[in-house]
Amino acid sequence: MLVSRCRTADDDGMTEPSPTPLVVLVVDDERNIRSTLSVCLEGIGCRVVAVGTGTEALAAVERERFDAVFLDLRLRDENGLDLLPKLLQVRASMAVVVITAHATIDTAVEAIKRGAADYLPKPFTPLQIRHVVGQIVGRFAQARHIADLERALAEQVPQADLETNAAPMRAVLETIARAAPSHAPILLRGESGTGKGVLARALHVQSLRRLGPFVTINCPTLSHELLASELFGHAKGAFTGAVRDQAGRVEAAEGGTLFLDEIGEISTGLQAKLLRFLQDKEFERVGESRTRRADVRVVAATNRDLAKDVAEGRFREDLLFRLNVIEVVVPPLRERREDILRLAHGFLAFFARAAGRATPELSEQAEAALVAYRWPGNVRELRNVMERAIILSPGCVLELQTLPDALARHTRDGLHLGGDHTLEDVERAHIERVLARASTQDEAARILGIDASTLWRKRKKYERG
Numbered sequence: 001m002l003v004s005r006c007r008t009a010d011d012d013g014m015t016e017p018s019p020t021p022l023v024v025l026v027v028d029d030e031r032n033i034r035s036t037l038s039v040c041l042e043g044i045g046c047r048v049v050a051v052g053t054g055t056e057a058l059a060a061v062e063r064e065r066f067d068a069v070f071l072d073l074r075l076r077d078e079n080g081l082d083l084l085p086k087l088l089q090v091r092a093s094m095a096v097v098v099i100t101a102h103a104t105i106d107t108a109v110e111a112i113k114r115g116a117a118d119y120l121p122k123p124f125t126p127l128q129i130r131h132v133v134g135q136i137v138g139r140f141a142q143a144r145h146i147a148d149l150e151r152a153l154a155e156q157v158p159q160a161d162l163e164t165n166a167a168p169m170r171a172v173l174e175t176i177a178r179a180a181p182s183h184a185p186i187l188l189r190g191e192s193g194t195g196k197g198v199l200a201r202a203l204h205v206q207s208l209r210r211l212g213p214f215v216t217i218n219c220p221t222l223s224h225e226l227l228a229s230e231l232f233g234h235a236k237g238a239f240t241g242a243v244r245d246q247a248g249r250v251e252a253a254e255g256g257t258l259f260l261d262e263i264g265e266i267s268t269g270l271q272a273k274l275l276r277f278l279q280d281k282e283f284e285r286v287g288e289s290r291t292r293r294a295d296v297r298v299v300a301a302t303n304r305d306l307a308k309d310v311a312e313g314r315f316r317e318d319l320l321f322r323l324n325v326i327e328v329v330v331p332p333l334r335e336r337r338e339d340i341l342r343l344a345h346g347f348l349a350f351f352a353r354a355a356g357r358a359t360p361e362l363s364e365q366a367e368a369a370l371v372a373y374r375w376p377g378n379v380r381e382l383r384n385v386m387e388r389a390i391i392l393s394p395g396c397v398l399e400l401q402t403l404p405d406a407l408a409r410h411t412r413d414g415l416h417l418g419g420d421h422t423l424e425d426v427e428r429a430h431i432e433r434v435l436a437r438a439s440t441q442d443e444a445a446r447i448l449g450i451d452a453s454t455l456w457r458k459r460k461k462y463e464r465g
Contacts, residue, residue, distance in 0.1 A: 373406070
């Protein structure tokens with residue numbers, strides 16, 4: 001059995017993966033254990049470095065990249081449990097296997113809590129070592145597969161842009177960052193196309209569950225029966241076409257995050273089942289009486305006014321209370337005009353790259369139209385407009401006439417000094433263009449010669465207009 005893994009660009013800057021032996025550090029204060037374990041690991045193709053103290057172990061991981069560590073729980077100079085997080089702090093990607101002659105459930109649980117990948121009581125056999133190493137190699141293969149999928153997806157979908165110059169969006173990102181480490185349900189509210197799904201994934205990535213799965217269900221796309229089955233799974237024979245037992249998305253999200261997109265569209269019957277799951281972490285598959293449990297964090301999103309739906313009897317009030325432990329209101333694009341041009345240029349660069357052409361520039365008139373438009377479809381609409389422009393406009397500059405009529409008409413009879421425009425129209429256009437090029441709202445206020453609070457009031461007035 002030859003044990004190897006593929007090193008990628010994340011490991012040592014290589015652009016092409018190449019198979020290399022698994023590099024393992026053995027940390028044990030008993031010479032015989034070090035020798036026996038080293039021979040066993042080398043026999044299955046690993047390259048091994050063996051040390052006897054915690055100080056030597058830390059020096060080794062500082063000096064060399066290891067894939068795995070076999071760490072004795074009791075060392076002469078240090079407790080292995082205390083050494084474990086120090087090793088991972090130097091090299092977080094290592095799989096640490098705790099080995100001990102004094103195995104207890106408490107120490108096993110504590111080792112896993114501190115980041116151990118496995119726990120192996122002494123005395124162990126060569127077969128057990130092979131099994132543990134095989135699991136480590138399997139984890140590397142799975143991580144490599146996920147990385148490959150993410151790279152392929154990145155080539156097809158523009159990367160999420162979470163940078164912002166807009167105060168409302170900065171407040172959203174700050175809330176997401178503070179809420180991420182908790183396990184509380186999150187409710188994302190906002191218009192369609194504002195990026196609620198992107199924020200849900202960002203929350204997952206920043207959470208303690210980031211190594212677990214991120215599973216999405218688009219609630220409006222399924223009927224009540226199919227959504228119940230998709231969410232909780234079903235038993236064989238539960239309905240026509242149920243030819244075998246099938247786990248649902250709740251079980252698939254075990255240890256991770258379940259994102260329920262457009263939660264306001266689910267039926268009242270399914271709302272009751274979801275409420276029970278949120279309260280007790282318990283559920284039954286459709287057509288099955290066995291109660292199951294799952295450790296899942298729920299993040300929900302909606303473009304509906306759920307409080308109004310509660311008042312009109314379409315949504316359960318107790319479910320709303322459970323969902324919006326932390327509520328995040330995502331601003332529409334028209335309330336974050338400072339971000340429009342940066343997002344537009346990012347989409348242009350992506351679609352130009354996909355089309356194998358140079359990224360075109362936006363003319364001044366085209367930029368003005370993008371900033372002035374109200375974007376009812378929000379970021380999703382902006383993305384589609386930029387994709388359309390790349391397809392239909394072969395030139396190196398995108399002019400106003402290449403944009404859809406809905407945008408172009410905003411500046412076709414463009415504002416110019418001395419024209420037949422009200423002072424309010426001229427002021428609004430000037431403020432919006434300054435906001436679009438300024439890096440912050442404070443900078444825009446300085447350029448305009450007004451204080452930030454005055455600029456904020458004017459923006460609010462224009463957004464209502």
